[in-house]
Amino acid sequence: MAALIILLVIILVFVFWAVGAYNRLVSLRNRFKNSFAQIDVQLKRRYDLIPNLVETAKGYMKHERETLEAVIAARNQAVTANAKAVGDPSDAAAVQQLSAAEGSLTASLGKMFALSEAYPDLKANENMMQLTEELTGTENKIAFSRQAYNDSVMQYNTSIEQFPGSIIANMFGFRNAEMLQVIESAEERKAVKVSF
Numbered sequence: 001m002a003a004l005i006i007l008l009v010i011i012l013v014f015v016f017w018a019v020g021a022y023n024r025l026v027s028l029r030n031r032f033k034n035s036f037a038q039i040d041v042q043l044k045r046r047y048d049l050i051p052n053l054v055e056t057a058k059g060y061m062k063h064e065r066e067t068l069e070a071v072i073a074a075r076n077q078a079v080t081a082n083a084k085a086v087g088d089p090s091d092a093a094a095v096q097q098l099s100a101a102e103g104s105l106t107a108s109l110g111k112m113f114a115l116s117e118a119y120p121d122l123k124a125n126e127n128m129m130q131l132t133e134e135l136t137g138t139e140n141k142i143a144f145s146r147q148a149y150n151d152s153v154m155q156y157n158t159s160i161e162q163f164p165g166s167i168i169a170n171m172f173g174f175r176n177a178e179m180l181q182v183i184e185s186a187e188e189r190k191a192v193k194v195s196f
Contacts, residue, residue, distance in 0.1 A: 036086070061119055064112075150179045
């Protein structure tokens with residue numbers, strides 16, 4: 001009888017441990033998904049600002065049509081990639097596509113700002129200065145949100161890779177999440193001087 005009670009206690013301890021480990025993994029997964037949602041809010045704000053910025057610049061940068069079109073194309077590509085990633089932030093391929101699209105958009109914006117240096121009237125335009133200031137603030141919020149997301153992903157990934165959490169993760173199909181990194185080339189890593 002005592003052996004049966006000990007066995008029952010061991011089984012109960014294991015069940016409570018497994019339930020606790022599973023709930024912790026679910027909590028961590030939801031935390032990184034929430035962190036991604038915060039990035040999404042800032043990205044949507046960024047995507048909304050860019051067309052206004054381009055429209056303001058169009059009047060002054062008539063000879064730079066190709067650059068302005070590249071910015072809009074990169075924005076549209078980023079919006080599409082973001083929509084896929086929002087659907088399932090745990091989909092590594094979708095997050096990688098978003099990272100690549102955001103890198104292209106950042107590069108296109110950098111080229112536009114660099115070209116705008118040649119247009120003093122554009123630099124003095126109050127609407128352009130306000131939009132640039134809003135975009136800069138949004139970029140800072142995106143960077144902060146990306147850091148919070150990556151911290152959540154790292155904590156989640158660590159929990160599903162460490163023993164004994166890895167046992168529960170494998171049993172219930174938890175998979176690693178992808179960090180959100182802006183993919184840049186060496187050329188894009190050079191600082192772009194923007195002064196309006």
